[in-house]
Amino acid sequence: MSAVLLLHGLPLYIFSALLGLVVGSFANVCAYRMPRKKSVVSPPSSCPRCGNRIKAYDNIPVVSYLLLLGKCRNCGERISPIYPLVELANALLYVGAAWKYGATPSLLFYFVFLTALLVITLIDFEFQEIPDELTLPGTALGIIAGWLLLPDPFLRAHSLGIKASLTGAAAGFSIYYLIAMASKGGMGGGDIKMMAMVGAVTGWKGVLLTTFTGSLVGSVAGLYIVVFKGGGRKTKIPFGPFLALGALICILFGQEIAGWYLHRGNI
Numbered sequence: 035m036s037a038v039l040l041l042h043g044l045p046l047y048i049f050s051a052l053l054g055l056v057v058g059s060f061a062n063v064c065a066y067r068m069p070r071k072k073s074v075v076s077p078p079s080s081c082p083r084c085g086n087r088i089k090a091y092d093n094i095p096v097v098s099y100l101l102l103l104g105k106c107r108n109c110g111e112r113i114s115p116i117y118p119l120v121e122l123a124n125a126l127l128y129v130g131a132a133w134k135y136g137a138t139p140s141l142l143f144y145f146v147f148l149t150a151l152l153v154i155t156l157i158d159f160e161f162q163e164i165p166d167e168l169t170l171p172g173t174a175l176g177i178i179a180g181w182l183l184l185p186d187p188f189l190r191a192h193s194l195g196i197k198a199s200l201t202g203a204a205a206g207f208s209i210y211y212l213i214a215m216a217s218k219g220g221m222g223g224g225d226i227k228m229m230a231m232v233g234a235v236t237g238w239k240g241v242l243l244t245t246f247t248g249s250l251v252g253s254v255a256g257l258y259i260v261v262f263k264g265g266g267r268k269t270k271i272p273f274g275p276f277l278a279l280g281a282l283i284c285i286l287f288g289q290e291i292a293g294w295y296l297h298r299g300n301i
């Protein structure tokens with residue numbers, strides 16, 4: 035941790051990008067194995083078609099995909115471009131967090147948190163579920179981080195603190211519990227626990243902003259699906275990815291949004 039704290043400027047961004055690629059590769063493993071109830075640590079990755087173990091030199095994030103032209107070295111099975119895209123996305127998230135928070139202890143927490151949001155997004159898209167294995171330890175870890183090291187995302191000079199973290203978790207849980215009751219299945223238990231986790235990290239204001247931006251983007255996406263993809267009103271759209279996006283916007287731009295909101299009278 036102390037090594038990271040010495041970095042700033044370009045070296046910090048390069049470190050964040052490289053770490054983001056490597057952890058992004060692990061995020062792919064988690065997103066594939068967690069919903070299938072498999073261990074995320076063993077066995078090592080293998081080709082789903084021929085079972086050939088993927089060698090370390092063929093497992094370099096993004097680079098290996100390009101060198102292998104997106105195919106298994108052994109059997110030629112096509113590897114989904116989603117994998118390198120997830121690695122790149124995770125690297126981008128890490129650089130974004132480093133840009134906003136610099137080399138602080140909270141940056142290391144945001145790295146973990148943002149990757150958890152990415153894995154939730156992938157799993158919810160594919161299975162319409164959000165695993166408790168991510169949201170429950172995520173909430174506990176979020177409360178500890180909120181207590182000890184996180185800044186308030188809306189007032190970055192101030193720390194979040196245990197009270198705001200607990201209130202945020204309670205707000206996320208109870209608001210989404212009520213929405214789940216009212217929507218009769220449209221919003222699930224996974225979303226409730228996910229928002230407890232988001233609230234622990236961003237406070238109750240973060241729950242509101244995440245809900246606002248998540249619903250806004252979610253409605254636009256829903257409308258697009260109904261109009262252009264022929265989906266009906268019954269088409270099930272996972273909400274977790276939109277909440278993840280809302281939480282990301284809150285963490286990266288909460289301060290700017292709060293500033294704009296407070297000073298909009300002066301425009």
Ligand SMILES: [Zn+2]
Binds near residue numbers: 085106107110
């Ligand atoms: Zn193969």
